Amino acid sequence: MSSTLERRVVTLGGARVGAGPAVVIAGRISLRARPVARPHDGPTDGWPPPGARDGLAGRVPLVEPAGAGDLPAVAARADGVVIGASWTRDIPLVRAAAALGLPVVVERRPSASLEEWLGLADYCAMEGGGEVILCETGRLDLGLLRAAREASGRPVVADVTGRPGLSAAAVAAGADGLVLGGLPAAPGGEGEDAYGMGVVDPEELRAAREAVTLVGALLRPETPATLPECREAIDRVDAALATLLERRAELAGVVQTLKPVGGFAGRDMERERxxxxxxxRRAPALGEERLAAVMNAVIEAGLHLAEERRRA
Ligand SMILES: C=C(O[C@@H]1C=C(C(=O)O)C=C[C@H]1O)C(=O)O
Known part of the structure; x- marks a missing residue:
């Protein structure tokens, strides 16, 4: 984050994007890939009807319109309108979409420069309510994503649909959110793709949530101001700690098999100190004395586990 630039925060469907934790935006559809209307759907604007069997309560986080005719439905059913990478130069549609007053998600046209991308975002902010999020998509230029976040002060998200392996990298690069394509899955159930639009992939959703939790805990600065926010931040840190503790216990178990004398008998106090x-040095506020108590418990837990496994 630039120190001179005020960071703008955009509220999208109740989530604050741009400050605090990185968020997962699980649902982005394009009306350019309009599904086939089915007779029992009744009059359709190309949308799944509200309360459909896939559990969709009629709302989708992000929707890309195909044309101006879609905009009333987008306004009624989407949390944010997407300016799609393939038509960022269709200025009349860009302008009409921005004017809806919804948060606007401006995708980067493939090969568009930082200047072009940020210029379009400024244009959308002027034409609309000012709530603009930048979205890097396609092959994901994470260097550009980071530069855009720093230069604009606007929230920047990465569309990781089909690239779950880049979720962690995107959060590490500073993404304020990860976008996943498809209809939102039914709460508590696997989504049913009744409309040929695709449902958010559960594996991609899992990878995105892991990334915002673990990478967020390690790399994302946060200054929570409320008790729930602070507890959520602590939960993320604990998730990262648990992951590292499990990993450490496995390694400590291997060490026991490699040392001439393993287990409690082979304890090496000098190495522990x-x-x-x-x-x-990394935790100067806690300091050696307090850390020693913590690490003694950690080391002993690892030794107990190794011993248990050896006996089994
Ligand atoms: C893992 C080892 O064995 C024991 C456990 C340690 C640990 O969990 O970090 C450190 C020193 C030893 O007392 C080791 O020797 O490195």
Missing amino acids: SLVARMA
């Missing part, structure tokens, strides 16, 4: 001293 030196690892605590190194950790204290």
Whole structure:
């Protein structure tokens, strides 16, 4: 984040994008890939009807219109309108979409420069209510994503549909959110793709949530101001800690098999002291003494686990 630029926060369907934790935006559809209307759907504007069997309560986080005719339905049913990467130069439609007053998600045209992308975002902010999110999509230029976030002060998200392996990298690069294509899945159930639009992929959703939790805990600065926010931030840190503790226990177990004398008998207090001293450099507020108590418990838990496994 630039120190001179005020960071703008956009509220999208109740989620604050741009400050605090990175968010997962699970649902983006394009009306350019309009599904086939089916007779029992009744009059259709190309949308799944509200309360359809896929559990969709009639709303989708992000919708890309195909034309101006879609805009009333987008206004009624979407949390945010998408300026799609393929038509960022259709200025009349860009303008009409921005004028809806919904948050506007401006995708980057493939090969568009930073200047062109940010210029379009400024244009949308002027034409609309000012709530603009930048979205990097396609092959994901994460360097550009980061530069856009710094240069504009606007929230920047990455569409990781079909690229779950880039979720962690996108959050590490500074993405304020991860977008997943498809209809939102039914709460608690696997989504039913009744309309040929595709449903958010559960594996992609899992990868995105892991990324915002684990990478967010490690790399994203946060200053929570309320008790729930603070607890959520702590929960993310604990998730990262648990992941690391499990990993550490596995490694400590391997060490026991490689040392001449393993287990509690082979305990090396000098090595324990030196690892605590190194950790204290990263955790100066906690300091050596408090860390030593924590690490003693961690090391003993690992030794107990290794012993249990050896006996089994
Ligand atoms: C893992 C080792 O064995 C023991 C456990 C340690 C740990 O969990 O970090 C450190 C030193 C030893 O007392 C080791 O020797 O490195």
